[in-house]
Amino acid sequence: MLLENLVLGRTVEINVYREEYRYHLVSKVESTSASRLCVTLIASNNKAFQFKPDDRIKIVYRDSEKIWEWDNVKAGVIKKGKASLHYFDIVDGGSSFNRRNAYRVTINQETMIGYYDQYGTTAKSSEMQKFDLSEEASAPPNLTVPQFVHGYVRDISETGVGICSNYEFNIDDGMFLNIQSHYGKLPVRAKVVRKADRNPAKHKYAKYYGCVLLQTDNKLSKYIFDIQRMAIKSQKEHEDEEELRKELKKLERGILYNKSKSAGSGLHIKGIKTVSDMEDKVKTMPRQKVEGIVTADEVQEREVKIRQRQKIEGIITEEEAREIEMKKEPVPRQKIEGIKTAADVEEEMKKRKENKEPSPAIEGIKTAGLK
Secondary structure: OOHHHHHOOOOOEEEEEOEEEEEEEEEEEEEEOOEEEEEEOOOOOOOEEOOOOOOEEEOOOOOOOOOEEEEOOOOEEEEEEOOEEEEEEEOOOOOEHHHHHOOOEEEEEEEEEEEEEOOOOOEEEEOOOOOOOHHHOOOOOHHOOOEEEEEEEEEOOOEEEEEEOOOOOOOOOOEEEEEEEOEEEEEEEEEEEEEEOOOOOOOOEEEEEEEEEEEEEHHHHHHHHHHHHHHHHHHHHHHHHHHHHHHHHHHOOOOOOHHHHHOOOOOEEEEEEHHHHHHHHHOOOOOOOOOOOOOHHHHHHHHHHHHHHOOOOOOOOHHHHHHHHHOOOOOOOOOOOOOOOOOHHHHHHHHHHOOOOOOOOOOOOOOOOOO
């Protein structure tokens, strides 16, 4: 957004980050140029707010539903005629975001709300009213001592806080309080911008006040981010538990069944393995090879390969050769001339016995029948 498009007289917010604190200042647009914004002098008790060189300054301008920001601007005081103005030199085109995007966290903390009365008016302030030395001695004691009332912080964001109390505050009244955190006490100053009544029969505190933060500890942003992160984590865990509870309920009703008996893919619960899953894993797991041992699967595989071999004309496979060998009839032994086999001698002796022929004499050997 161009600075020239800022409406004259419209409110702008100035956030000053100084050391451990953030100051929230408010002023009105007096004049604009391409790179400079001039606003009504920011002063308290006729003393102008002094910007320091090390301050980190952010300008915030609200345009209907959008918020425009210019960060890291430089500030100072100039004179225009008889009036003194604060000016801010802008170095970039700024950025916009929706006001609703400011993350608000619920903390529901009991607290003590402090405020200072203002001299001559019923207004409340988050800071003690400053007096000249001549006036300070005559100032009423209640103006220099803070007043405290009970209340609690319902929610908080980087820019605002929701406070409940039974004390009656008015719009633009200021207050101060402490936010309890794991970083310790975080002091804040705030101003009421809206208020609403609550049902005292249902709530401990009957008044609700929407406040804009005027000054905060820099650790407040970290604290809000920590709560946001824990809330998101808790919500995610709750959603996971709810989903698991639903799936277990379906499991109890028998919707989860064995995938081997199901036409579809079984219902799975993240992180839980069914018996069917384990069986499938075992089936698909390759068996380990042991050296020297042939498994049944390997034998079956070899037989399948042999059966699947194609017949090649003129070539006999090893299996066919074994079959032929088993079917062959015994081949008679060939007769060798001049050599009698044991079977020949046995047959000849059998014939002689039948014919009662004497056994042939062997030279040099006497038989039992010779004299």
